[in-house]
Amino acid sequence: MVILIGAGAFTLAGIYKGFIVVPRRSAVQFILTKLIACYLAVMAIVLSVFIVWSYHHVEQHRDNIATQLKSSVEAALRQSPDDVSKALEWLAIGTNLSQSEKVPLQAIAILSEEGHVLFAWPDAQQVADTNSLTFNVLNLKDSPFTLAIAFSETLLENVFTQDLWLFVVVFLCQLALLLILMKYLVRRGISRAFSSFMRELSLVNLRHPSPLQADSFLGQFGEYRQVLAGVNRVVLSLAKSRGELTEINLGLEKHIQEKTASLAERNEELxxxxxxxxxxxxxxxxxxxxxxxxxxxxxxxxxxxAKRRSTPLSILLVDLDDFKKVNDRFGHQAGDQVLKHAAQLIQTVVGEDGVVARWGGEEFAVLLPYFDLTKAEAKAESLRASVAKARFEEQEIKVTTSIGMAQLNQFETASQLLKRADDALYDAKGSGRNRVIIAYYEQNPTQLDLADGEFIEVFDAVSEPSQCVPGVSQKLPS
Incomplete structure (x- = not known):
């Protein structure tokens, strides 16, 4: 019986685990779980009531058997009060007939007043082996003897063996059948309805919302209709909010575009x-x-x-010769025009090769990156010749230029380079004007510290200036 109950419980657990207990249960599984739980609770109550009823039923049945045996023994003793052996023979026949009853007997004994066993059924050994606590002792009416009866099983064992096993088998079969039917019906109804509901919900268009339609199966339940009405209200509210947000976004985009255009115009103006x-x-x-x-x-x-990259750099300082006479003779307005056109001419000659700036008054400075003395001298001669050939204003004013030039040396500073060029310009003006004077870098004897601690003296050769002839470059050491 215990094996039967264990097998049924194991089967029920397998069905429950296979059909219901899974991670993240669906609605169908949730409903099935609740139904089976309710069913199990009801069946537990019914089973408890059945066990109590069966217990009392078996107890009453045992009492009836004991009463019948007692009556039989008393009747046998009354019929043969002097012949006890004959009475006991009738008692043996009665006990054999009682084996067909639902509650089997284990042992019967008739005891004398001294406690000696006068009669033992089925035999004396069986009576001796039976636990004395299991005997029901009955006093016989009008007799000095005592009747002791022992049933073959306890009351609870008798309940399980006689009635409960059939109930358990029926219960397990009913539960399995109910589980299968409920799973099929619920899945076919509720699962299909929920799938249809979710599919329709996924197709909701908030731009053009339409109410969700009730499922033909679930629509008969008031709770479902309430949920559906709530969902429809939410959908319509979301659609309304979406429309309002769209209008707000369009207004913001338009405002931002206007501000952006205005900012772009202001940025361009700036x-x-x-x-x-x-x-x-x-x-x-x-x-x-x-x-x-x-x-x-x-x-x-x-x-x-130039120092960082070790590239050549030359500078020209250009001065318009006797420009004060131009102002005195033709006026300051004409002088300004001469300055303007002379600057344009210098810019044209230099082009993209260098940088032209007004140094002050009638003087101009020209920077020639990547120009060594040879190239810079050629550029300076071209500039001097172009200005000398030019005629300015209606009066055809003619001017010449004096140019001092120098190339940067890695051992000198910017101010030293500028001073050499300025000195060369001064010498060009002092030696007759309309000429180019080159200022070469002259390094004084200097002790240079070597790696081994020794010293050497370094001298640069200095070129002597050529004869001052107008239109010919002069070379002047600084």
């Missing part, structure tokens, strides 16, 4: 103004070439670049 300010700040207003301030910045940058 760029133009910045360019104009940069030109005003860095350009000479009369000649439209770089002013002295801008030239100083560019000059330092080119000097640092």
């Amino acid at each position: 760029l133009i103004l910045n360019k104009q300010l940069s030109i005003i700040a860095n350009t000479d207003s009369l000649t439209q070439v770089y002013n002295r301030t801008r030239f100083d910045v560019l000059f330092k940058e080119h000097v640092e670049h």
Whole structure:
């Protein structure tokens, strides 16, 4: 019986685990779980009631058997009060007939007043082996003897063996059948309805919302209709909110576009103004070439670049000869025009090869990056010749230029380079004007510290200036 109950429980657990107990249960599995739980609870109550009823039924049946045996023994003793052996023979026949009853007997004994066994059924050994606590002792009426009866099983064992096993088998079969039917019906109904509901919900268009339709099966339940009505309200509310947000977004986009366009216009105006300010700040207003301030910045940058990269850098200082006479003879307005056109001519000759700036008054500075003395001298001669050939204004004013030039040496500073070029310009003006004077770098004897601690003296050769002839380059050491 225990094996039967264990097998049934194992089968039930397998069915429950296979059909219901899985991670992340679906709605169908949840409903099935609740139904089976309710069913098991009801069946547990029914089973408890059945066990109690069966227990009392078997107990009453045992009492009836004991009463019948007692009556039989008393009747046998009354019929043969002097012949006890005959009475006991009738008692043996009665006990054999009682074996067909539902509650079998284990042992019967008749005891004398002294406690001796006068009669033992089925035999004396069986009576001796039976636990004395299992005997029901009955006093016989009008007799000195005592009747002791022992049933073959306890009351609870008798209940399980006689009635409960059939109930358990029926219960397990009913539970398995119910589980299969409920799973099929619920899955076919609720699962299909929920799948249809979720599919319809996924197709909701918030731009053009339409109410969800009730399922033909679930629509008969009030709870489902309430849920559906709530979902429809939420969908319509979301659609309304989406429309409002769309309108707000469109308004914001339009506003942002307007602000962006306005900012773009202002930024463009600022760029133009910045360019104009940069030109005003860095350009000479009369000649439209770089002013002295801008030239100083560019000059330092080119000097640092040339030293860092070890590239040649030359500078020309150009002065318009006797320009004061032009102002005195033709007036300051004509002089300004001569300065303007002379600057344009210098800019044209230099082109993209260098930087032209107004140094001050009638003087101009020209930076020639990557130009050594040879190339710079050629450029200076070209510039001097172009200005000498030019005629300015209606009066065909003629001017000449004096040019001092120098090339940067790695051992000198920017101010030293500028001073050499300025000295060369001064010598060009002092030696007859309309000429180019080159200032070569002269290094004084210097002790250079070597790696081994020794010293050497280094001397640079100095070129002597050539004869001062107008139109011919002069070379002047600084």
